[in-house]
Amino acid sequence: MHALAYKGSLDLAADVLIIGGGPAGTWAALTASAKGAKVILVDKGYCGSSGATAPSGTGVWYVKPDQEFRDEAKASRFRLGGELAEHSWMDRVLQQTYENMNRLSILGYPFPVNEQGQPHRRGLQGPEYMKLMRKLIKKAGVKILDHSPALELLADEYGVAGATGVRTQTGELWSVQAGAVVIATGGCAFLSNALGCNVLTGDGYLFAAEAGASLSGMEFSNAYAISPTFSSVTKTAYYSYANFYFEDGTLIEGAGSKQGRTVIARHLQEGRQVYARLDKASEDLRPLLRVAQTNFFLPFDRMGIDPFTDAFPITLRLEGTVRGTGGIHITNTSCGTEVPGLYAAGDAATRELICGGFTGGGSHNAAWAMSSGSFAGEGLHNSP
Template sequence: MSAATGKGNSIALDVDVLVLGGGPAGAWAALSAARRGATVVLADKGYCGTSGAAAASNNNVWYVADSNDYERHFAERHASGGGLNERAWTDALLANVVGRLHLLGDLGYPFARKDDGTANYATLRGPDYMRFMRQQIRRAGVTVLDHSPVLGLVRHDGRVTGGYGIRRDGSTWRVGAGATVIATGGCAFLGGALGTDVCTGDGHLAAAEAGATFSGMEFSSQYGLAAAFSSVTKGLPFMWASYSREDGSEIPVVDDEAFVSVARVLIDEPVFATFDRANADVQRWLRSGQANAFLPFDRMGIDPFRQRFPVGLRLEGTVRGTGGIRLAHTDCSTDVPGLYAAGDAASREVIVGGRSGGGSPNAAWAIATGAWAGEAASGFASRQRRVASSRGVDAAGWPAYEEIAIADPATAREALRSDVLPPQVNLFRNEARLVQATKTLDAALTQPVAADTKLAAARSARALVYVAKLAYRSALERRESRALHRRSDYPQRDDAAGYRQVIGGIDTLTIARETVNA
């Protein structure tokens, strides 16, 4: 690894693999690449080990030790996900995750124990898990750049050759790399769910500018149920919830997702819930396994198992939705040579279809795709060493920071508040609402940015609006209702529309249809 000192505390590095994002997918990518002998830099928008959705709560993992069960797990999600997932991806994921979790145990992670004394590989405690992963990547020799959001990628001779960003003190960082992994998480559109404040689509925008495409973006309308006074959207306790209006009349849950039934009423009036369907044993189990979900209730002096509490919705977008960067192959490569994607930044259609991957599938996806991407990026970088390369930090192609595409943060937030966050626009969709929302988003990109606006904030504002446009443009194109995508003007599922939508572009978005592999 070579290093040079720039102005002030600015950094310039040249490595084999650059990983963008410090959540579970990024940590697994960095660890896997380093274990293959690659030199690695990981740049995180926050502090690697504490930032992001995974570090904020428990992580249930899709852990299936018996391969005879693969077909059942695939079939369940094939039906609920609109027939858009693939058996080959599912099998590969489930098989890989078992080995990775066992490796985690071999490295010393203290898994909880079952009643029979064996390790419970299906549960990871978020704060412990991510602190442990930070320790492992540091021990493996990975250079970690905390509080260093990415601003863009660099291409040379048709491939991605590194990335650049800014640090908390305003200095810059540039990393030339043989291969780059985007693991910056999904985009939650500032919906307010715990841990998603850093999930603003920065990696999506950078990937798109480099030429990557996306799929499943119409399935971005996932909302999380929470107490109105809380940001914790853990869904498990709500499995034992009853819902009512302010006058006490019951609200029946008629959809597969409770948040949809609640949203229909919540648009016009308050909704209340009680976890009154949980018996004493379930109550103890929930409090033990989902401790952070009950902290807000304890602070308010509310017993949610016996007292009603007001309910709210937090838009989780593509964090618990399923859309993201399209993966061209099971090595997690994208459409652009030298660029890989992992975790929530990548589309999960291949394993869950158009339904939410929230919870155990997404946790397993982060582990498997992070490891796959890190290994493949290491191999790609190794091959680049054997050919003429100009990836280095002194090579041509680094843009001037003042030329980076940005947007006004305040205007972007207002556009999200009016046309992306409300369920009446984003959850219960129709053409008129989607068209008007798209116009609002387009207008947000034309507002001037104040001279004193921080570059990272202005870049994230641009990314938030861009990802919202991807979602709405894809939603307009799919003229049916399927899985998470609901159109009131096209309420039925179209059996002829069992394809994936691949969308790309920056100023002009184009959509193509992709066949789902049998």
């Protein structure tokens, strides 16, 4: 951490500084400002289109408050995660996610409606979601500094006291003095070429470690996702409908998106090209898959490939802590860390609490981002 005496050209002060404007940062901003805090949010890119959620569609761990459904929802990932998750955290996140998703509906998110008129709230389209979140925090009076990566935290005798960075479009330095800082810089998928991950270089982990916070669960951060070789879209869920083949059309035994990714990795490592075809998706399902994740199909359409009938070459892209679980260690229910004044939310924070040693991809990470952001924003005034 840098001594507080450091001054940039743009010197600001706030009650709360939020570093990172993805779902975690914007929910933290919304809740903290609703509590009356003066909030500044800085983003390395543009809050609303930067980070892993903004260009994607995300499934969300949205489960109605029925005990049977909730117990069932917790049980599967609890087992997969080596029973390392904590029931109290899973309960909190399920409830907060349920509330936030319902709130999004009231605030104008266009959830699709089925034939019975019931809204489908188990997923969010990133562009619409993050556009709405930006609008909401601006309306709430949050000051946003886009294209303004944080480079270093500031310290005073009590702990963390703000941060400094640079405005990349002007070269001007900025500093924000703040009583509380929320690190919401996302995960780290450095040089992965995965969609939305160009800005996710693990800066927040470095800031936290420099300030004296510890990391947790980093042994669970080696997530790799399946992607066509010609695309950055890593929607591994769709490969549950795939068979995998060699160039001559031979089926690769044991290859799969869930259990058989190691088989794929081994063949790729040996220098053999692996191909996928989503031929397990039924004719009825195919149009629905298209609507659910439109950006998945864009690269195929551009190349004139029908992924349901044509085999296409695939690779594995590192998604690190964007889908793996490790991150900044959380020490209290407000997502505080060991360092006074320092909080962490979203992929920047460890998700072991709800995923154990298993990936948070598919639903849990999105739920964690909005819930942990809310917990941090809510708790800033209650924590020491």
